[in-house]
Amino acid sequence: MAEHEPTSHSTAGVIARALGWLRAHRRLVQVVVVALILLFLGLGVRSSWTRLTHFQWHVQWGLLVAALALFIAQELSYALIWRGILRRLGSHLDLVASERIYLSAEFVRYIPGNVWHVVARVLGAERRGVPKAIGLASMVVELATKITSAALVFAVSLLFWPDVSGITRVVPRDVIVGIGIVGVPLLLLGLHPRLLQAGLNRGLRLVRREPVTLTLRYRDILIITGYWALSWVVAGIGFYLLVRSLTATQLTIAALALAIGINAMGWDVGFLSFLTPSGLGFREVAIAGLLVACGLVAGADVSLGVAIVVAFMARLLTTAAELVCVSAAYLAPGSVRTQRPNAEPAPDAKRAGGLG
Secondary structure (H helix, E strand, C coil), X not given: CHHHHHHHHHHHHHXXXXXXXXXXXXXXXXXXXXXXXXXXXXHHHHHCHHHHHCCCCCCCHHHHHHHHHHHHHHHXXXXXXXXXXXXXXXXXXXXXXXXXXXXXXXXXXXXXXXXXXXXXXXXXXXXXXXXHHHHHHHHHHHHHHHHHHHHHHHHHHHHHCCCCHHHXXXXXXXXXXHHHHHHHHHHHHCCCHHHHHHHHHHHHHHCCCCCCCCCCCXXXXXXXXXXXXXXXXXXXXXXXXXXXXXXXXXXXXXXXXXXXXXXXXXXXXXXXXXXXXXXXXXXXXXXXXXXXXXXXXXXXXXXXXXXXXXXHHHHHHHHHHHHHHHHXXXXXXXXXXXXXXXXXXXXHHHXXXXXX
């Protein structure tokens, strides 16, 4: 055993030095990653540029406007769901305050790291009387349920794929089946309040904060996950309308399900990338790859180029939706009610239901 210790120590040392280098040169790594992604996307467009210029684009402005409206609806739903989570945890925010805090923090996502919006929202809620511990707990519940719901929506959409060979060329079919059989139950199990509480308190201990007790029941968590799934359906319909406004894709239930799943999984990939602001590049690569794999965009010889254009148009529309929602939240009339930071929540608030 002693003979293996030097190797073990040297391996650990190499990993530690590598992680240290990555932390020290994080900005450089981010720039290189973004450059490589943009290069990959650019090469994809270039390879089919001649055919793209002759591609019969079916731009339908009415569908584009409808897609934007649905993206706006999803953006507004985010704060409503978060407000419902806070209420279940025993804190209250009025509608205008929750929208302002949530939407303002959304723009912080464009700072590399994908965590700054958490800090901004917790601090914003604290100024409105929500204890910091409850704010952090709400973020843990939100992120866990939002990420899981997107994955579940994509898993359901796989049932509508006409041919999964586009995926199985990259991921073996047995792995996909295994993920479906094992992964989905594990995702749902991971949402159990005890597991979420354990993860949250571990993080609080690292920052020397007092542990908290989640008052949510498992049923509450599943209901919140359902609300997120509905928001993905709304945005997915918008994404489908975007695809339909640019290409000759026909309106079918299968095509609609594919678009909903692809849009949701694209968000998951972008959020979990952590390297680029708001998942820039990673989301587009995921969406373009899935569009090609499932054959949702017409024309096999130009499908990659078209898919890349659609992916970046989706980014533009979602950013436009954020701008519209932030502007509306700050221009909306109405006062922001506050409560004392140390005020005890009402006894019935701990089990409050609904998103109102």
